[in-house]
Amino acid sequence: MATKRKVFTNEFKREAVRLLEQGRKPGADIARELGIKRNQLYKWKDQMEKRGEEAFPGRGRRAAPDAELARLRRENERLKEENDILKKAARYFARVSE
Numbered sequence: 001m002a003t004k005r006k007v008f009t010n011e012f013k014r015e016a017v018r019l020l021e022q023g024r025k026p027g028a029d030i031a032r033e034l035g036i037k038r039n040q041l042y043k044w045k046d047q048m049e050k051r052g053e054e055a056f057p058g059r060g061r062r063a064a065p066d067a068e069l070a071r072l073r074r075e076n077e078r079l080k081e082e083n084d085i086l087k088k089a090a091r092y093f094a095r096v097s098e
Helices: 010-022 027-034 038-054 064-096
Strands: none
Touching: 010 027, 010 038, 027 038
């Protein structure tokens, strides 16, 4: 059975980060009270630090350039693996034919 991902509003994320930055409670306590994972809270904080007001631009999907970059990186890794396999096969058959 597939579970549905929780969707949080920008305001919710910003408020969670504000609570974390106030430092009155540990991040684990804040996350528990808000019903989120602690590492998610820290990811939101990092996004706020890196992007400021441009953090959390959409509904959880990557921006087009980010998505394209991620796709190209995955493809690059796959091609590297295929290339390594072909190199190993070539060395193997070179030894067998001698």
